Amino acid sequence: MKLYDQIFNVVKQFKKLFSPGPVTNADVSGSITAEIFIIVSLVLAALLLRHVSVLLAGLVTLILAVVLISNIPLIPKFKIEQEDSLEKMLFYAVITLAIIVTFIYWGGNLV
Amino acid sequence: MNELIPLMVIVPLMAALLISAFSKFNKATKVFAFVVALCLPVIPIASHYGLHYFGGYAPVMDNVTNVMYHPAITYSFTFLQQIFIAMLGLLTFLVVFIYLTKYKKVSGPYLFLLFLGTAAVTAMLLTDDIFHMFVFFEILALAQVGIVAASSIDYSYEMALKYMVLGSIGSPMMLLGIGFLLALTGSVNVTDIAAAVHNGLVDATSPVFLLSLGLIFFGWLYASGLPPFHTIKSGIYSKAEPHGAALLQSFTVVSMISIVLIMFRIYSSLPIFEVLVVFFSILAMILGVSLALTQTDFRRMIGFLAVGELGFIGLGIGLGTQYAITAGLFQALNEIIITALLFIGFGAIVNATDEVDTRKLGGLLAYHPKVSIMLLIAGLAMAGVPPLSGFQSKLMLVQASLNCGFPEISILAIMVSIATFVVFVKTYYTMFLKPKPNELELEKKEVPRTMIFAMGVLLIIVILLGVFPDIVTAGISNFVGGIL
Amino acid sequence: MAQTQLAILFTSAALVVIGLYSAIFIDNIIKKIIGISFIEEGANLFIVAIGYKPGGVVPILMPGMDTSWFATNAAYPLPFGLVLTSIVIGASTLAVMLALVMVLYRRYGTLSTSVMLADTSKQEEYDE
Numbered sequence: 001m002k003l004y005d006q007i008f009n010v011v012k013q014f015k016k017l018f019s020p021g022p023v024t025n026a027d028v029s030g031s032i033t034a035e036i037f038i039i040v041s042l043v044l045a046a047l048l049l050r051h052v053s054v055l056l057a058g059l060v061t062l063i064l065a066v067v068l069i070s071n072i073p074l075i076p077k078f079k080i081e082q083e084d085s086l087e088k089m090l091f092y093a094v095i096t097l098a099i100i101v102t103f104i105y106w107g108g109n110l111v
Numbered sequence: 112m113n114e115l116i117p118l119m120v121i122v123p124l125m126a127a128l129l130i131s132a133f134s135k136f137n138k139a140t141k142v143f144a145f146v147v148a149l150c151l152p153v154i155p156i157a158s159h160y161g162l163h164y165f166g167g168y169a170p171v172m173d174n175v176t177n178v179m180y181h182p183a184i185t186y187s188f189t190f191l192q193q194i195f196i197a198m199l200g201l202l203t204f205l206v207v208f209i210y211l212t213k214y215k216k217v218s219g220p221y222l223f224l225l226f227l228g229t230a231a232v233t234a235m236l237l238t239d240d241i242f243h244m245f246v247f248f249e250i251l252a253l254a255q256v257g258i259v260a261a262s263s264i265d266y267s268y269e270m271a272l273k274y275m276v277l278g279s280i281g282s283p284m285m286l287l288g289i290g291f292l293l294a295l296t297g298s299v300n301v302t303d304i305a306a307a308v309h310n311g312l313v314d315a316t317s318p319v320f321l322l323s324l325g326l327i328f329f330g331w332l333y334a335s336g337l338p339p340f341h342t343i344k345s346g347i348y349s350k351a352e353p354h355g356a357a358l359l360q361s362f363t364v365v366s367m368i369s370i371v372l373i374m375f376r377i378y379s380s381l382p383i384f385e386v387l388v389v390f391f392s393i394l395a396m397i398l399g400v401s402l403a404l405t406q407t408d409f410r411r412m413i414g415f416l417a418v419g420e421l422g423f424i425g426l427g428i429g430l431g432t433q434y435a436i437t438a439g440l441f442q443a444l445n446e447i448i449i450t451a452l453l454f455i456g457f458g459a460i461v462n463a464t465d466e467v468d469t470r471k472l473g474g475l476l477a478y479h480p481k482v483s484i485m486l487l488i489a490g491l492a493m494a495g496v497p498p499l500s501g502f503q504s505k506l507m508l509v510q511a512s513l514n515c516g517f518p519e520i521s522i523l524a525i526m527v528s529i530a531t532f533v534v535f536v537k538t539y540y541t542m543f544l545k546p547k548p549n550e551l552e553l554e555k556k557e558v559p560r561t562m563i564f565a566m567g568v569l570l571i572i573v574i575l576l577g578v579f580p581d582i583v584t585a586g587i588s589n590f591v592g593g594i595l
Numbered sequence: 596m597a598q599t600q601l602a603i604l605f606t607s608a609a610l611v612v613i614g615l616y617s618a619i620f621i622d623n624i625i626k627k628i629i630g631i632s633f634i635e636e637g638a639n640l641f642i643v644a645i646g647y648k649p650g651g652v653v654p655i656l657m658p659g660m661d662t663s664w665f666a667t668n669a670a671y672p673l674p675f676g677l678v679l680t681s682i683v684i685g686a687s688t689l690a691v692m693l694a695l696v697m698v699l700y701r702r703y704g705t706l707s708t709s710v711m712l713a714d715t716s717k718q719e720e721y722d723e
Contacts, residue, residue, distance in 0.1 A: 018407060024470055026545075027407060030537050034404035037530050041397045044526070047519045048393075075405055082342050082402060086273045086712035090618050092339035093277055097284065097329050097615075104325035104383065109316050242677050249684045253691060260695065266715045268702075272695040273712055279631045279688060280618055286638040286681060287611070293674065294645045 010035070010073040017076055034075050039068045115158035116188045117165070119196055120234045122150060123203075127226035134219020141211050144222050148207040151200030151229065155193045162187050178310075181300040185239040189593075190586035191440065192236050195365055198444060198572075202361050202451055203229045205565040209354045209455070212561045221261050225358060228254035232362050235369040241289055242299040244373065248285070248334060251366060252278045255347065255359055262352045270350040274343050278333060281340070285330025291323035292377070305376045315380050324378050328387055331374065335367030336418050337395045337425065345399075345414030353458020356410070357451035360417050364450075367421060368443050371428050375436075376594055385429045392425030393523065400530045408467050409457055409538055416534060417450045419527065420493065426524065427508055430515050433595055437588045438507035444583060445500045445576065449493045452569040456486040459558040459566075460542065466551070469538060474547030482558055483543045485566045490539060492573050494532035500576035507584075603644040610637030624708050628692055635685040639678050646674035 014031045015023050046064050050057035068074065081088065126147040134140050164170075168183035207225060211217060231251035238244050252275070260271040293299055295317075296307045307313050313320060331337075336344025344363065348356045371388070378384040399419025406412040424446065427439015459482050466472055476483045492499035495506075505528055512520040547553075576583060610633045617630025647670065654672035656665055696706075703711050 017405060021407070021468070022470055024541070026537050026541050027405075027470070030404040030533070033530065033533050034401040037404070037526065038397060038401045041401075041523060041526060044519055044523050045393050045397070048517070075401070078398075079402070079405060082398070083714040084270075084273070084342060084346055085714040086276060086708055088714075089273065089277060089339070089343055090280070093280055093333075094615055094619055096332070096339045097280075100329055100387070101322065101325045104321045104328075104387075105318055107383075109321075109383075242680075246680055246684060249688065253688065256691060256695075268695055268698055269712055269715060272692065272699065275688070275692050275695065276618075276627070276631060276712075279628075279692070280615070280634060283611075283614075283634040283638040286635075287641060290638060290642040290645060290674075293642065293677075297671070297673075299673070299677070 006072065013073050013076060017079065031075050035073060038074055038078070039065075039072075042068060113159065113161045113163050113188075115154055116161065116163040116186050116237065119154050119158070119237065120230050122147060122154065123226040123230035123233070127223045127230065130226065131219045131223035134217075134222075137216055140219060140222070141217055144207055144217070144226075145211060147226070148200075148204040151203050152197050153200075155188075155196040155200065158188060158193070160189050160193070178306065179303075180298070181239070181303055184243050185300065185302070186237040187239050188237060189590050191590040194444065194583060194586065195236055195368075195447075196233050198447055199229060199232060199361055199365060201568070202358060202447065205451075205455075205568065206354045206358045209559070209561045209565055213354075213559060218261070220257070224254045224257040224261065225355075228258065228358065228362050232365045232369075235366055239301050240299055241292065241301055241304070241373060244369065245282070245286060245289055248330075248366060248370070249282055251362060252282065255362060258355045258359060259347045259351045262350060262355060264350050264352075267350040270343075270346045274347050277340060277343055281330050281333025284326045285333075288323040288326030288328075288330065291319050291326065295319060295323070301373050301376055308377060308380065321381070321383075324374070324381065324384060327370075327374060328384075331367070331370045332391060334363070334370055335421055335425075336363055337391045337421060338398055341395060341399055341402075341415070341418040345402075345411055345418055348414035348417065348454070349408060349410040353410070353454050353461060356414075356458070357454035360450045360454065361447045363417075364421070364424070364443050364447050367424065368428075368440060371425070372594065375428060375431075379431065379595075385431050388425050388429035389520070392422040392429055393520075394422075395419060395425065396422030396523070396527045400527050400534065403534045404530065404537070407469050409469050409542065410454075410461070410467055412469075412534065412538055413450070413453050413457060416453075416493065416531060417446070419531065420446050420450070422527070423505065423508055423524065426520065427511065430511055430517070430520075432511060432515060433588065433591050434507070435511035435515065436591045436595075437584055438504055438511050440587050440591070441580065441584055442501075442504035442508060445492070445504050445573075448569050448572050448576075449489055449501060452489040452566055452573065453486065453493065455562055455565055455569070456482055456489060459562045462562070463556045463558055464551070464553060469541045471548060471551060472542045473545045473551065474543070475553075476543040478553055479558055481563055482566070483539075485563075485570055486543075487539060488570060489566075489573065490535035491532075492577070494535055495528045496532075498574075498577045500573050500580070503577055503580040503584075597649060599649075600644055600647045603640060603647070607637040607640035607644065610634070610640065622708050624696055624706050624711060625693075627708060628689070628696070632685065632689055635681075635688075639681055639685070642674045642678050642681070646671045 014028050018027055043061055043065050046061045049060055130140055130144055163186040164183040166183050170179050170181045172179055228251055231247040234247040235244050256271045256275050259267055292304055295313050296304045308315055333340050351359055396419050399415045403412050403415035424439045424443045427435045492501040495501045509521045509524055614630050614634035617627055621627045651670035652668050654669040699711050
């Protein structure tokens with residue numbers, strides 16, 4: 001029953017995503033699809049780590065699955081992080097630049 | 112007839128300048144723009160394959176080291192360039208045609224931007240010179256900003272400025288990367304750089320070389336709108352006029368493949384290059400499609416879908432085999448056509464209803480049956496339903512990743528296709544099939560006939576490529592064999 | 596001397612870092628644009644520094660010069676040509692950005708990025 005309540009709460013929280021304005025059936029079902037899609041695809045993408053190390057892939061997949069499922073609803077959080085304000089966009093652009101450069105400079109020959 | 116090769120860039124560029132200079136003669140401008148736009152797809156088809164050296168400086172052989180140097184800016188024109196430039200020309204023609212018939216008084220500067228963007232993208236695709244590519248990449252960014260800012264949609268200036276500010280971080284980084292390559296090899300010609308890297312004249316494991324990869328890669332992310340630039344890319348699509356957005360997405364796709372092919376030729380010996388491309392492609396697929404599922408503005412929804420589909424192209428390039436790259440490039444060609452079709456089709460709906468929120472729309476099937484049927488086929492093609500063109504390229508991609516030993520990527524690609532299908536069915540249902548809301552007033556507005564014509568032309572290509580993919584894939588496969 | 600080149604390289608690195616800092620942390624859009632144009636200038640300066648040659652001469656072949664002496668002593672001309680193009684593009688980009696800022700300033704009456712370029716998707720989606 002607990003999981004059921006949790007999922008019901010998720011649907012309620014989707015209402016905030018579409019406010020102001022009415023929340024239609026199609027929008028909520030789309031959001032639930034996105035929720036499931038994001039969990040499954042991220043876990044599936046984590047499986048790609050098995051080409052580096054099988055143990056690491058198993059660990060990361062399990063941890064990622066537990067973290068993602070216990071944190072539903074994910075879509076409102078994802079959407080807030082990817083809104084249209086320039087500050088968020090610049091922040092993520094510069095962070096990505098830093099990660100790419102760091103990763104390539106010190107780890108470029110390890111792959 | 113290799114003189115036609117530079118003309119592919121010069122004709123739209125000169126046309127752009129002339130149109131903006133003489134835009135007060137309305138009638139003459141219209142006729143001139145129409146004729147030039149008609150020429151654009153014809154020139155690449157009439158031209159022969161070959162190389163063009165600007166200034167006539169042919170490559171010189173260094174007798175001491177036995178190395179070939181290219182002193183001139185070189186344009187190379189093969190089947191890949193031919194098919195993409197012809198498709199781009201056709202799209203430009205359709206977009207200019209729609210624009211010319213939509214308004215009685217045409218705006219010279221807007222036509223200038225359309226032609227300028229086409230010229231810039233054509234040059235990026237043709238050139239064999241990495242700095243020349245950067246110059247046209249910057250010109251393209253200016254043209255894109257102009258097309259967005261020229262639309263009369265709310266908040267278009269804000270979106271254009273955001274794109275520009277992000278661009279002024281992305282493109283200097285690319286310039287820095289090019290500077291590193293120049294410092295290492297003393298040349299900006301891609302063939303020379305690639306030869307220096309593959310002959311061992313440049314240490315491929317040196318930090319400077321790796322850093323140049325990272326910086327050019329960041330510029331590529333900005334050019335192609337992969338994460339973290341997916342929000343701004345979908346934003347500028349939704350803030351441009353629909354026919355402008357159809358052209359903008361083709362600019363994005365073509366600049367993406369032209370830069371990634373140059374990067375592939377230089378960095379293909381580094382395994383980390385392929386890891387990076389695959390990583391960002393997967394991220395783009397997941398984020399693009401999941402955000403598209405939650406949108407209520409259908410222009411934004413197609414914008415996110417277009418970004419998500421870009422991941423498929425990157426996936427093909429990142430897998431790195433001949434079959435995979437062929438599949439990726441074929442997917443790029445399909446995406447240009449299908450997304451343009453979707454943008455023009457949904458643009459026709461905006462034109463007829465003045466409404467972009469799917470929650471306020473409904474029951475349009477009865478009012479615009481032609482548009483809705485064509486949109487349905489386009490959406491199915493994007494989701495990869497046989498026998499349409501999207502199916503062929505996605506099937507090739509799934510097979511390629513299975514052959515490379517990555518079944519996870521195949522499953523992911525199929526899942527993303529299914530999610531794309533869900534996005535499309537959801538939007539199609541809310542816009543066309545569900546009962547018409549009472550507040551929605553359809554003022555007997557007709558969809559312009561030119562839009563129907565443009566959609567019909569693109570739809571024929573989609574079906575043709577779906578039934579006979581070999582006419583394109585065989586030539587692309589030959590090209591890929593040449594750069595591997 | 597090579598120290599000159601090193602100093603130029605340090606300056607260009609500093610310009611890029613200052614530009615990235617201002618992109619994130621400065622709120623005033625004009626200041627932000629000035630900071631961002633530092634990145635472009637840093638990249639240009641870096642490319643100029645590549646062409647530097649200690650004790651080199653200007654790469655113009657004057658009449659009466661010995662060709663082989665010229666070939667060993669002239670500075671590398673390609674980076675200068677590239678930077679010239681790049682500066683022109685940078686200037687036009689800057690002009691377009693500032694023009695957009697002017698239009699937006701007239702509309703909003705402020706130069707604050709967090710007001711002018713905030714998230715707009717909510718307002719426009721469902722306005723009656």
